[in-house]
Amino acid sequence: MDHEEVVVCKDVVKEYPSGSLVIKALDNISFSVQKGEFVIILGKSGSGKSTLLSAITGLIDVDSGDIWVNGHHITDMSEDDLARFRRKNVGIIFQFFNLHEALSAVENVELPLFIAGIPKAERRKRAEELLEIVGIAHRKDHWPYELSGGEKQRVGIARALAPDPAIIVADEPTGDLDSETGAQIMELFEKLNKELGKTLIIVTHDETLIRPGMRVLRMQDGKLVQDHIA
Numbered sequence: 001m002d003h004e005e006v007v008v009c010k011d012v013v014k015e016y017p018s019g020s021l022v023i024k025a026l027d028n029i030s031f032s033v034q035k036g037e038f039v040i041i042l043g044k045s046g047s048g049k050s051t052l053l054s055a056i057t058g059l060i061d062v063d064s065g066d067i068w069v070n071g072h073h074i075t076d077m078s079e080d081d082l083a084r085f086r087r088k089n090v091g092i093i094f095q096f097f098n099l100h101e102a103l104s105a106v107e108n109v110e111l112p113l114f115i116a117g118i119p120k121a122e123r124r125k126r127a128e129e130l131l132e133i134v135g136i137a138h139r140k141d142h143w144p145y146e147l148s149g150g151e152k153q154r155v156g157i158a159r160a161l162a163p164d165p166a167i168i169v170a171d172e173p174t175g176d177l178d179s180e181t182g183a184q185i186m187e188l189f190e191k192l193n194k195e196l197g198k199t200l201i202i203v204t205h206d207e208t209l210i211r212p213g214m215r216v217l218r219m220q221d222g223k224l225v226q227d228h229i230a
């Protein structure tokens with residue numbers, strides 16, 4: 001395997017029972033993502049996008065096929081190893097932000113660094129730098145309820161960046177934002193990719209977020225039906 005390939009999926013299948021039928025949520029999916037790529041996974045609701053992200057991040061078991069992330073063969077790992085793998089290698093961004101309501105903006109960003117055992121002064125410094133990068137340093141001591149949706153998502157992005165993971169994944173990160181704010185968040189993702197070289201995999205059903213030059217993987221009924229540069 002090429003060491004620049006940070007994600008490799010080979011013949012990945014995931015089925016869910018549905019009455020007497022089975023739903024093929026992932027129907028023989030194969031693709032790879034190189035270090036430094038910006039990839040959009042596009043498809044209608046129910047096409048298998050979230051299942052694919054859950055498979056790549058080791059949150060679900062697949063029925064067959066192989067997945068490697070940053071050189072780790074995750075389809076072979078125990079639950080404990082997967083939890084450790086995720087903390088080090090994957091930054092996850094959520095549609096509804098999932099901020100800790102009892103922690104300030106900067107404390108939310110510090111949380112993964114606290115879990116990683118980074119000393120207080122160092123994690124505070126790093127969290128403040130990340131809030132600067134995502135454009136929200138002026139809100140660092142605010143509580144989540146004092147922030148707008150777009151501001152909360154910037155904090156969520158800073159938190160995902162904190163452990164410096166090999167890949168950043170986001171499931172409908174603009175789904176709860178108005179279109180203008182959503183476009184600004186996509187611009188931030190592009191900046192993280194172009195200026196900091198971050199590898200990003202973004203799931204969306206929204207075609208209007210696609211910009212020329214983006215690599216788009218299109219899903220339909222659990223199948224990868226198109227892989228092209230927009």
Ligand SMILES: Nc1ncnc2c1ncn2[C@@H]1O[C@H](COP(=O)(O)OP(=O)(O)O)[C@@H](O)[C@H]1O
Nearest residue numbers: 016023025043044045046047048049050051052
């Ligand atoms: N935990 C589950 N149990 C049963 N069916 C599921 C489960 N998760 C997803 N599915 C089904 O798998 C298909 C793909 O779902 P999903 O990956 O959530 O699609 P998307 O994120 O593109 O909307 C859908 O038909 C969905 O109903």
Ligand SMILES: [Mg+2]
Nearest residue numbers: 049050051171
């Ligand atoms: Mg989904």
